[in-house]
Amino acid sequence: MCACCVVILQYMSGFGNEFVSEDPRCPGALPEGQNNPQICPYGLYAEQLSGSAFTCPRPTNKRSWLYRILPSVCHKPFECIHENQLTHDWDEVEPDPNQLRWKPFEIPKASQRKLDFVSGLHTLCGAGEPRSRNGIAVHIFLCNTSMINRCFYSSDGDFLIVPQQGKLLITTEFGKLLVEPSEICVIQQGMRFSVEVFGEARGYILEVYGVHFELPDLGPIGANGLANPRDFLVPVAWYEDRQVPGGYTVISKYQGKLFAAHQDFSPFNVVAWHGNYTPYKYNLDNFMVINSVAFDHADPSIFTVLTAKSTRPGVALADFVIFPPRWGVANHTFRPPYYHRNCMSEFMGLIKGHYEAKEEGFQPGGGSLHSMMTPHGPDSECFEKASKAKLEPERVADGTMAFMFESSFSLAVTKWGLKTSNCLDKSYYKCWEPLKSHFNPRNK
Structure with missing residues (x-):
């Protein structure tokens, strides 16, 4: 990886904690004393990303403030696209109660068909409905090329990504995450990200509608055991101030379908952020x-x-x-x-x-x-x-x-x-x- 792809992470320490991060190239980018000042440092725009209702109890209230070069609202209208096998139509074939097993899902060769993370998404099974905010979907991703000048986010739910083959360098609005097999990554609802691969990559995704992932209660186990909060990592702020004359594509998964909007700048232009609504990763060996x-x-x-x-x-x-x-x-x-x-x-x-x-x-x-x-x-x-x-x-x-x-x-x-x-x-x-x-x- 080149120097600009260095991944810097910080310990999550505990779910629900507040994190503070700014790109070291712009010290003092975080406003002091308030979230939305009249004029932000460096001429940035303040934008809040909410992962819960405003009135949720404090322990479950999720939001982050992003301080960015341009707000995410600057794009052309979204239009429906058809380029993969994503669905939430659970009635397209008859139910099958049998024990089912799949051989390894085949990754097409890049010489035959180029697939990036988005075009290589396939829905395997699921239930519920994203519009009612109650349900799940299991997706398989099969990709052989990196996402170039395009990013993705799910308006429907959280993505728990489980790589099985190949490393994923995931650029998010909050910073970069390098995720390898035996690690997992959670990109929560609404967070924009792009995936770079280094050869063929394959893995599994669990998408949940309406709620967020959290650590299970420990009960009689006591204070320690299972996945320890201190082992979860979140990215450190990293931005690019990049114009894209040919157009940058933002892809939204909305009500189970894909929509694309175009803009002329990189969406990864967040110079600083703070909050408790972030992407994160975890090493299963811990x-x-x-x-x-x-x-x-x-x-x-x-x-x-x-x-x-x-x-x-x-x-x-x-x-x-x-x-x-x-x-x-x-x-x-x-x-x-x-x-x-x-x-x-x-x-x-x-x-x-x-x-x-x-x-x-x-x-x-x-x-x-x-x-x-x-x-x-x-x-x-x-x-x-x-x-x-x-x-x-x-x-x-x-x-x-x-x-x-x-x-x-x-x-x-x-x-x-x-x-x-x-x-x-x-x-x-x-x-x-x-x-x-x-x-x-x-x-x-």
């Missing part, structure tokens, strides 16, 4: 694992990194859960995930390695969906192996990072996911066919 040390297999909720809460206590619109390297020590216990039917929907992805319950068919860059009340669990090979294993302390998932988007919504799969992508593994159900009865009423 997760403090909580696990069973006596017997039985604990519920996967103990691995929750971030949650997007619903209005029902204890029930999330979506949880982001990981299955990191850890020790398995439970005694008298079938240690892999148990056979299960769930009132939640479970989408799983694999960043690297081999997931312990399905070491062969579940591959990095692919995914699986186990819908509401659809049974699932370890394949036959895993069951036989774990049933006969000597129970002693063992390392689990070394070199592996799997994750789950778990949702209280019943997710519908898109036409792209079931038909167009050509990655659906139609033989997935066969991994359970070798399971046989061990029942013997004469032998307890």
Whole structure:
């Protein structure tokens, strides 16, 4: 990366905290004593970005003040564009309650078709509706080229970005974030960003409508554990004062569709900012694992990194859960995930390695969906192996990072996911066919 691409980050320290940042090239760019003075330092414009209703209680009130060279209102009218597979039409194909698994989603070669982050977005499944501000969507991104003179933002919800292959250099209005596999990045609703890649890149996105991601409550766990607030990072202010004679394109995802507006300057012209509504990143290797040390297999909720809460206590619109390297020590216990039917929907992805319950068919860059009340669990090979294993302390998932988007919504799969992508593994159900009865009423 060139010198102008140096990424500077600051510790988030805690959700809801106020951050203050200014580009060191313009010391004193932040106004003193008030948010919106008559004349801002350096002749900047003050602009507020609100991520919550003005009247939200203080702990949930989210906003940031941006001090920029030109306000974001300076653009031509938005017009609808059609260039990818984004959708929130959950009725385009018939529902499918079966266990679904996808092979690694294929990244087109740049010589065949150039795809940047936006043109490479594909909706895989989801539920709810962005206009009513209640729902989620799971997207896959497949890209082989960087975004040039264009940026993107979602008017519908927050993007939780999980890279699986390739580094992403994400330029935001707040500064730059370099995000690699085994890291995640959250770009909250309305925040403009552009993605630079260094070769082919692939990953997963969880979009939530109407709420924001937050750290889960710890309850009896106590003050420490899971994802620690101090390990989240936010960018430091960085600006470019750049005119774009050929035009800069701002793309908005609005009510599930894409719209483009043109302007003649870079939108990344924020010289200073302060507030608690920011993009942020987190390294999954910093997760403090909580696990069973006596017997039985604990519920996967103990691995929750971030949650997007619903209005029902204890029930999330979506949880982001990981299955990191850890020790398995439970005694008298079938240690892999148990056979299960769930009132939640479970989408799983694999960043690297081999997931312990399905070491062969579940591959990095692919995914699986186990819908509401659809049974699932370890394949036959895993069951036989774990049933006969000597129970002693063992390392689990070394070199592996799997994750789950778990949702209280019943997710519908898109036409792209079931038909167009050509990655659906139609033989997935066969991994359970070798399971046989061990029942013997004469032998307890």
